[in-house]
Amino acid sequence: MADVAQRANVSLMTVSRAIRGVEGISEQKRVEILKIARQLKYVPNSAARSLAVANSNLIGISLPTFAGEVFADILNGMRRTFDSAGYSSVIDTTEYNPEAELDWVRRLLSWKPAAIILTGIDHHPEVRDALRSAPIPVLEIWDQADDPIDVCVGIDHRAAGRVIGQHARDCGYEKPSFVSAPRGHDVRADARLQGIRDVFEGVDVLTRRPELSDAFSTGFEGTRDLIFAAKPDVIFFLNDHMAFGGLMACQMAGASVPDDVGIVGFNGLDITGVLPIRLTTVRTPRRLMGITGARNLLARINGVTVQRSTILPIEFCPGETTRSK
Amino acid sequence: MADVAQRANVSLMTVSRAIRGVEGISEQKRVEILKIARQLKYVPNSAARSLAVANSNLIGISLPTFAGEVFADILNGMRRTFDSAGYSSVIDTTEYNPEAELDWVRRLLSWKPAAIILTGIDHHPEVRDALRSAPIPVLEIWDQADDPIDVCVGIDHRAAGRVIGQHARDCGYEKPSFVSAPRGHDVRADARLQGIRDVFEGVDVLTRRPELSDAFSTGFEGTRDLIFAAKPDVIFFLNDHMAFGGLMACQMAGASVPDDVGIVGFNGLDITGVLPIRLTTVRTPRRLMGITGARNLLARINGVTVQRSTILPIEFCPGETTRSK
């Protein structure tokens, strides 16, 4: 920067003003200085800037995993908004490990980020402490909370569970089961399971939690096990990919869908658009969630007060993998 | 940090040494200082550190998109390695826009990152300039280059195209076609197409480039169009998800696979594990690629010289969606 200042015969401050685009400099000099900066291939030093102003244009985003469409969609929705606002995304995947999330939050805080985004509302207790005491906006996404750390945008998973549960009941299914992920791996799925239990009160909802591999195989194996062991008449899945795996397992086992066994997915993933049989599922507004979350967060960064907790609507999609009422 | 130093009755330097875990301090004091730091909830300031040492522990990763398993796998392979080495990932998605990548590279360079990772070898010309002049390790991943910016880890897409092309020819297919993405959206897929052309010399490889939606639908629609318009006898797809869409389209159109039409996917994605018919495809070592890339990059960061260009082997998987020889 000193080089640029010298070549332009101005002070450091004037260069700084020119580059940041703030007031206090004539348009003429700004143009000239920017030209010289480009010629000299001047690269600003964000660390120095960050040190001087005590914040940065980094936004931290923590996800459980990159696998699956769900978080990709949410990320897409958010990133575009942040990017055009000039922020860079520092991304973490926790792999469902709260300690890992805590470590990452600590590391991130040392950068004085403009905001932090976490997935869900269940965190290591110290995460809450660390973030509450730091004066930065925090967004919790994908789940809903009455008392979020800061702001929250998501859907009501338990209610979603009740919707699909009720549908299954209305269709005459009586032996519900659920193919999920290992315990602790997806608390949102557990909330949906709880919603299903709410509806099937008194009935045991048999749950399979296969070892984690990919969603398709997990659904396939979980279903195969369930069918041979317990003969449920309807199977709920953690998501549509697992449901597709389940569908294939039924086909292999000679169980006819939806008569012998009903199949219910979740999320309304892309694959549902090309299946010869319409999957019963719930469409979740993942992209919108990302966009809404990003908007709310930007508003918070700029000091505008926003609704603390936003719950987005979901869309139930009855299909041909459950009996008609 | 000054607070911690005062409470511990030591100088700033001693605290700095204690926290960084470097030599020059007794084990006793280190423990004591770390305890006090925790009590006082001391949060280090990475910007100040970065300013003082003129580098950071940020690693920039640029991907075309979050959609699809491919980049998720690569990312997973890399991130774990970086994470445990203490680096944080600043991630960008270019959406196949070279300008966007350039902008991001510039922004990132202002943070003096420890390394930068780019997808593929085709970049905005100024990206190369900017990175060549900056003294930081650069990894280009997923493609292969004779003259990478710095180091490169990937597969030979054209050779992969030749492998599947040759297989199709050997199986007696004569009217090849390819369902791809819009022009400029995936240069690697174009390289594979070129490989197929190498094999089917003289024969026109009909190409469909449907508007970009999700992979399943894209495959479905591209296939439907192809079948009605040109009656190819084998269709190559950009990836397995598109191939599955194509499979569904064939089913709907009454075209029998593999006799009327052969289907060839790419990547060996998860879905292939649960299909009732084994998809002919090529398994790509995406995770390994991520891990190898990350390792090479860490070695470069630590000053070790590594092979400039690494080409990983692929595994051809003949299946039941192409005729047997």
Next chain:
DNA sequence: AGATCTAGCGTTAACGCTAACGTTATTTTT
């Protein structure tokens, strides 16, 4: 005409940390 304002710049002092070099006391060497 003198006082007051303002646009456009420059000076100075941080921001929090660490490299490099000093200093001191203790240990090891010759």
Next chain:
DNA sequence: AAAAATAACGTTAGCGTTAACGCTAGATCT
């Protein structure tokens, strides 16, 4: 026993940028 080495600290001087304030010349006001 003196010299040399070493362990364990402390001091000083930056790293590159910006906030806050200072200064000057010309414009505007009364």
